[in-house]
Amino acid sequence: MSSTTTNPNNLSTVAAARMANPFWHRIRRNPLTLFGLFLLLLIVLMSVFAPWISPYDPTKIDIAGRFAPPSAEHWFGTDEVGRDIFTRILYGARLSLGVGVAVVVCAGLIGTVIGAISGYFGGKPDQVIMRLMDIVLAFPALVLAMAIAATLGPNLQNAMIAIAIIKIPVYVRLARAEALALREKLYVKAAVTFGIKPWRIIARHIVPNAISPVIIQVTLDIGDAILLVATLGFLGLGAQPPTPEWGAMISIGWKHLLDYWWYPTFPGLALFLASCGFNLVGDGIRDILDPRENRA
Amino acid sequence: MKPLLELSEISKEYRKGRQRFQAVTDVSFSIARGETFGLIGESGSGKSTVGKMILGLEPPTAGTIRYDGKPLWNGTRFSRLRPGELQIVFQDPQSSLDPRMRVEQIITEPLLALPEAERREKGSAERLRQLIARVGLKPEHLNRFPHEFSGGQRQRIAIARALITDPSFVVLDEPTSALDVSVQANVLNLLQELKRERNLTYLFISHNMSVIRYMCDRMAVMQKGRIVETGSAAEIFARPTHPYTRTLLSSLPILSTKKVDTHV
């Protein structure tokens, strides 16, 4: 066995100099990520303070004032039954954000656990699970989500289940890859020699150390999940009226694009910005975390 | 006197599809209670594989390993002795401490394998405090993470972890190979003291001959999976019989100065 470097001291000159820059400093240097963060902040604020920002009730119907163009009273105009679109976008933010986060976090947790177990034990069960994941991944995401949502019945809960199902395989793969590498680590082997049971080893050592790539993936996936919920909503498979959901709004609104442009435009814009925000932040986090992983 | 650890014609063959690799062939030796036994070899000698088999990480493909008379392996099943009886200290920077765990959790981890009553007794705050003081760490270190420590300190953490269950037998796998010479001296001194105080038996695996000569009572030389020479360390270093042992010893860059002045 060969001996490794002679600089185990964590204060060796070169390493000390390469001490990682503080997290915020790195973010500040990347304007896109900053912009993404700003967008996210906007959306979060919108959804949290919705009742205070707008005086309107998102479901209150006012047939007389329907299809009103943007004005001082209705910043984004009104829809086909006179509901204030701006208000509906605010409440829609709550829904999209809530759904996106809930779905992805669930998928992430379930996927990570399955992947960690599968990777750690290996062997036949691992092969079976991976082939199962391959099957799910073989389908185009949207098509499969549609199929599941349609089978279960068109409502928001089922849409969430459908999206969670199609998201899980990615996490299983991620966690499994990490688990395969981690089980060779000396601290894991040490734990085996102590006599610690496998499930404990997975919980204490594998999952916590596999979390990094999962977190990055989660941020990216939230943006994707928001889009998917909206798409399913657009197709009538997600949130049902009168729930204010961006996709459902666009679904009705797009027919009126030429006459009442504001109707589909603003929800569409909201959707775009939300998903953009998550993607930019996810990219930014990945860039920041990656070089650190190559620390010598 | 019955030996504490006994290996009889141990072999290990690795198979990957059609390919076969014989890592260890017909290795036999025994270690008496209270001894420090050295296993020396270069890369590819199989010494680490022998260590893995003793610890339960890899099943031998042939032969038996007995601890205190009882076989450790039953086919591919490892029948763990009293948990915590046999412990390990690995070569440091190579990931032997979980970077995400605090030092206290790291040191007390082996206790998790013990039965409830024993765990509570051995895991008392007082015992922990005494243990870390003994290995040269401070109470405030318990709350920190491994990366905040130097190589020598991390190795002390690993030693504390190995001792928390009151083992009788400790396997030391290249414990100082990645440390500076002065730090190595500290760690080796500590290991010697601990051995005397706690009546330990050591299996010291290393490629570093000067360390083996200094630390070990008896030793075995391994080459390409086989033992080529066994005997007392003093004897082997003074009168090596096997050609490989001779080559090993002759390439040792021993300080050619016989009488080095380290005093005034």
Place this chain on the structure above:
Amino acid sequence: MNMLLEIKNLSVSFSSMQEKILALRNVSFSIQKGEIVGIVGESGSGKSVTALSILGLLEKNATIESGSIFYKGTDLITLERKALQSLRGKEIGMVFQEPMTALHPTMRIGAQLAEVIRRHRRVSWREARRLAVESLAEVHIRDPELVARKYPFELSGGMRQRVVIALAMSSPPELLIADEPTTALDVTIQHEILKLMQELAIRRGTAVMLITHDLGVVSQVCRRVVVMYAGEVVETGTTDEVLRHPRHPYTRALIGALPDLAEPGQPLMAIPGDPPDLRRRPPGCAFAPRCSRALPVCFEDHPLLELAAGESFTHYVSCWGGKPDETTA
């Protein structure tokens, strides 16, 4: 003039977001033509930084605060990049610890050697390939033609290091800087590689700056040795005098810490305290906090590198020379 390399009062610092770390402080030593000098130190000693400074390979956040590196009379620090680059490789060769990082992984050995040879001499490809095989033979590689056709990953660690040495010696250089060249190799191979370097150096008249943490290596091949601690030179002289009569407490402690010379059962000489924290340099001697013979002046004033008392004209030490201590154990 026999002086090949002369480093005078070199100080180098590294800056990060939070602070500036002085990695080298007033380092001075020299290497004559054809001599093999060992630079010995542990972590934080600055030995690798010294090598990188000479080669101009310091990281971007490094600053040369003061001092000069005279190579054949020219200060390398003032040299511009292109000039330094051509000096590197042609006159100054390098061998590092990990041979795999010095070799092109997808290029055959013979081709790599030939390429380097052609860069230094005006020869045809065919001639270069022939010379490549010759240089492989010179580093005692059996079947050099066969090896020339192989890729680096097909060779063992020892063989790769031989190839790297062949590459470094191909010009041939006046100075070879080797940073822990044998640390990653098996003990039996280490011995051969060192002997090889020694042999080539003598044959070609190449001076060698051998950086290592291993005093045994130094005693085997180096004529002179420079002992470094916390980025400073604490002692230097011929290997014989420094190892037999070490004057600096650190050198003594380093030798005493070696299991090579210790009696089994006797505790090794351990240096109390912690390895140096380069971020917090004491005003006086860097070793004072851990020195069993430290005087008050040691903590306040930095000792100079001066000739040690005695008859030698080559033995220098940087120490206020504390009182003899009865319990130096």
